[in-house]
Amino acid sequence: MSTPTQQRTRPPQGGRVTGKSPVYWLYLLPGGLLFSVIIVVPFVMNVGLSFASWPGVGDIAWIGFDNYTRLFADDTFWASFRNSIAMIIAMVIIPTSVGLLLASVLFDVIGKRFGGRAASTLRALYYLPQILPVAIAGIVMGWILRPQNGALNNILEAVGLGDLAQNWLGDPSTALPSVMAIMVWVQIGYPVVIFMAALQRVDPELYEAAEIDGAGWFRRFRAITIPQIKPETFVVALTCTIAAMKVFGPVFVLTRGGPGDATNVPSYFAYQNFFERANVGYGAAISTVLTLIIIVLSIVFIRFQARSERKERG
Amino acid sequence: MRTTRSLQAAGLVAASALVLAACGGDDNGGQATGDDGGQATSGGTLSLWHYEGENSAMGIAWDEAMRIFEEETGATVEFEEKSFEQIRQTANMVLNTSEAPDILEYNKGNASAGLLASQGLLTDISDAVAEYGWDEQLAPSVQTTARYDENGVMGDGAWYGIPNYGEFVMLYFNEDLFAEHGVAIPETYDDLVAAMDEFVANDVTPLAMSGAEYPAGQLFYELALSQADRQFVNDYQLYENPVDFSGAALSYGAETFSEWVQAGYIGDYSAGLSAEDMGTAFIAGDYPMLYSGSWWYGRFVDEIDGFDWSIDTFPGSDLHPGSSGNLWVVPTASENKDLAYQFIEITMRPEIQALLGNNGGVPVDADPDDITDEKSEELITVFNEISDADGLAFYPDWPVPGFYDDLVGALQQLINQNATPAEVLEQLQLAYESGLDNVPN
Numbered sequence: 001m002s003t004p005t006q007q008r009t010r011p012p013q014g015g016r017v018t019g020k021s022p023v024y025w026l027y028l029l030p031g032g033l034l035f036s037v038i039i040v041v042p043f044v045m046n047v048g049l050s051f052a053s054w055p056g057v058g059d060i061a062w063i064g065f066d067n068y069t070r071l072f073a074d075d076t077f078w079a080s081f082r083n084s085i086a087m088i089i090a091m092v093i094i095p096t097s098v099g100l101l102l103a104s105v106l107f108d109v110i111g112k113r114f115g116g117r118a119a120s121t122l123r124a125l126y127y128l129p130q131i132l133p134v135a136i137a138g139i140v141m142g143w144i145l146r147p148q149n150g151a152l153n154n155i156l157e158a159v160g161l162g163d164l165a166q167n168w169l170g171d172p173s174t175a176l177p178s179v180m181a182i183m184v185w186v187q188i189g190y191p192v193v194i195f196m197a198a199l200q201r202v203d204p205e206l207y208e209a210a211e212i213d214g215a216g217w218f219r220r221f222r223a224i225t226i227p228q229i230k231p232e233t234f235v236v237a238l239t240c241t242i243a244a245m246k247v248f249g250p251v252f253v254l255t256r257g258g259p260g261d262a263t264n265v266p267s268y269f270a271y272q273n274f275f276e277r278a279n280v281g282y283g284a285a286i287s288t289v290l291t292l293i294i295i296v297l298s299i300v301f302i303r304f305q306a307r308s309e310r311k312e313r314g
Numbered sequence: 315m316r317t318t319r320s321l322q323a324a325g326l327v328a329a330s331a332l333v334l335a336a337c338g339g340d341d342n343g344g345q346a347t348g349d350d351g352g353q354a355t356s357g358g359t360l361s362l363w364h365y366e367g368e369n370s371a372m373g374i375a376w377d378e379a380m381r382i383f384e385e386e387t388g389a390t391v392e393f394e395e396k397s398f399e400q401i402r403q404t405a406n407m408v409l410n411t412s413e414a415p416d417i418l419e420y421n422k423g424n425a426s427a428g429l430l431a432s433q434g435l436l437t438d439i440s441d442a443v444a445e446y447g448w449d450e451q452l453a454p455s456v457q458t459t460a461r462y463d464e465n466g467v468m469g470d471g472a473w474y475g476i477p478n479y480g481e482f483v484m485l486y487f488n489e490d491l492f493a494e495h496g497v498a499i500p501e502t503y504d505d506l507v508a509a510m511d512e513f514v515a516n517d518v519t520p521l522a523m524s525g526a527e528y529p530a531g532q533l534f535y536e537l538a539l540s541q542a543d544r545q546f547v548n549d550y551q552l553y554e555n556p557v558d559f560s561g562a563a564l565s566y567g568a569e570t571f572s573e574w575v576q577a578g579y580i581g582d583y584s585a586g587l588s589a590e591d592m593g594t595a596f597i598a599g600d601y602p603m604l605y606s607g608s609w610w611y612g613r614f615v616d617e618i619d620g621f622d623w624s625i626d627t628f629p630g631s632d633l634h635p636g637s638s639g640n641l642w643v644v645p646t647a648s649e650n651k652d653l654a655y656q657f658i659e660i661t662m663r664p665e666i667q668a669l670l671g672n673n674g675g676v677p678v679d680a681d682p683d684d685i686t687d688e689k690s691e692e693l694i695t696v697f698n699e700i701s702d703a704d705g706l707a708f709y710p711d712w713p714v715p716g717f718y719d720d721l722v723g724a725l726q727q728l729i730n731q732n733a734t735p736a737e738v739l740e741q742l743q744l745a746y747e748s749g750l751d752n753v754p755n
Contacts, residue, residue, distance in 0.1 A: 055429060055715075056406050056407075057429065057430065057433040058432075058434075142588075145586075146587070147581075147583035148587075148595070167583045167586055168586070169526075170525060170583065170585035170726070170729075171585065171586070172732060255526075256526070256722070257723075258585075258723055259526075259586065259723065259730060260723045260726060260727055272719055273716070275402075275403050276716040276719060277714075277715045277716030277749065278425065278429065278716070279716070
């Protein structure tokens with residue numbers, strides 16, 4: 001999406017590429033075709049079905065905005081969106097801030113004192129949960145958190161903290177925090193890797209000059225690291241927010257939205273209606289609302305990023 | 315850059331695939347017909363889908379049925395192994411296309427086979443039933459799930475499927491734990507409560523339980539059934555009359571379940587446990603009792619070697635969760651319906667029924683003399699008693715699509731004791747009624 005905009009603002013290079021060149025449109029064709037088949041057509045169909053009552057087979061009954069009126073009065077729908085906010089905390093806010101700190105420590109302290117290899121190894125370890133298939137990670141985490149014979153409770157008992165043992169995923173008061181903690185573990189490697197890559201392109205002279213001027217690590221982190229890697233921070237925050245809004249796999253594997261609606265999220269709620277309740281129209285309405293929220297969030301993010309970049313350029 | 319190039323390459327490959335697929339046309343309607351396939355014989359091809367494990371009773375029996383079918387008809391079976399979820403979630407989209415198989419195993423009940431039947435996706439096989447006499451082989455309560463009316467409600471109307479096996483829910487006892495704690499195996503409901511009290515007094519949780527999946531809902535339903543009659547089941551499952559969740563039966567179910575948690579009969583930690591957790595804990599000998607289905611039976615025979623165990627129906631109730639097993643159904647789009655009927659006929663023969671029975675399954679029409687395995691005989695005897703007494707009451711989540719999740723959520727609240735039985739029943743009433751809006755009747 002950003003490529004054509006950037007090219008329009010740049011002067012044509014050697015007159016080879018212009019916005020009107022037919023070859024240019026040819027290159028867009030495969031992507032455009034796939035985008036239409038995989039995204040646009042299903043999305044339009046989904047929006048269409050959100051105005052219908054349909055069990056998934058047979059005749060479709062058009063019911064106007066009924067699904068939407070029902071949706072906004074549905075407690076489960078609102079509960080699922082409240083849980084989305086928890087997912088944003090667990091998948092965006094905590095990993096991005098902790099990831100920034102970790103990346104900076106790995107790059108600036110570990111990398112310098114113990115060598116690049118030590119920093120790379122640690123970075124790979126943080127990234128490991130991102131490589132694990134979510135279904136497997138979820139099942140293993142489910143075992144660890146089991147109330148009886150679960151590794152976590154056993155460890156707590158072994159070190160004399162048996163009172164802290166919980167029914168982690170089975171109790172509504174601990175289920176959501178447990179899922180959030182797992183998501184932090186899953187997510188943390190992504191910002192660390194992106195931020196470490198970003199730090200590579202920051203001019204080392206900036207740090208050296210600051211060090212000579214007597215700036216400590218935290219001062220350098222605040223005055224150089226954070227502003228210098230702002231574009232990457234925006235990208236991480238945006239992609240993670242989208243991932244948090246549409247999170248499905250971990251909830252499906254760990255809790256199936258339960259106990260009660262304690263860990264239900266919009267994607268799982270839509271899935272339940274689509275496939276479990278044979279309530280395709282209602283499921284489509286939930287998906288449509290979710291998609292619209294993600295689009296609006298993305299626009300806000302991108303605008304905010306553009307404004308911040310404009311401000312920097314002065 | 316590498317990512318961009320890879321994406322471009324993937325895009326090109328996918329686009330080419332789309333173009334090629336579009337050019338391919340559907341010259342023979344996929345694999346279903348197979349008349350011009352390389353291996354086709356004069357008898358044609360029967361495409362067949364099922365989702366039973368290779369080593370399960372059904373897997374073994376049906377494998378043999380396929381062998382006999384090929385031998386007798388000269389036709390080839392084109393078998394595709396599917397998963398339960400795969401068939402459940404995609405059947406309605408696949409069955410009205412040329413990709414539909416000639417015969418498949420499908421989940422029974424209003425929300426499953428009933429829905430497909432009401433939408434015209436399944437063949438009315440009543441004529442074949444009369445021709446082959448399958449109705450005489452199936453007990454009335456087993457027939458219920460094979461017949462659906464025009465709205466897809468089971469019990470009455472045309473035949474849309476044939477089950478080969480049955481299933482039911484019962485109590486499993488770890489006899490060694492009973493002996494160790496000097497507790498007698500219960501025969502009446504009062505015995506059961508007294509036995510559970512004794513175990514609790516000995517610091518043993520008597521009942522293995524799973525709140526995250528079906529077992530809790532089935533126990534709640536069984537407790538309700540102990541206070542109910544066949545009319546209640548007809549109202550709840552077949553919508554003959556409105557169901558009042560605050561009525562005597564269901565209130566008793568929820569209140570007793572909650573009392574059992576408070577009394578320590580059911581662990582208050584079991585809300586997050588899966589059915590697999592529950593079953594493996596029983597196999598490990600951690601619990602004296604398990605209340606669950608006959609689908610565990612074969613596995614317990616194979617995997618329990620540290621203690622003696624036995625089974626019995628839940629005491630004090632004439633009705634029990636259970637039904638026919640899944641059905642053989644013939645899609646409307648099937649191009650080889652006669653071959654499909656011939657295959658069903660083979661699965662109902664005594665030798666295949668015996669094979670089911672001797673491998674831990676519950677055949678619907680086995681000759682008792684053919685069952686040589688002692689443990690299998692015990693299971694089949696209990697099933698026949700329930701089935702002959704018209705005691706199969708189906709499953710609590712059947713009446714409306716999606717009720718399964720509602721039941722799981724409701725029972726988890728009772729296990730965690732963060733809602734009263736009355737509150738839980740009210741939630742279930744709402745979910746049941748809003749689900750009924752999606753049932754076409």
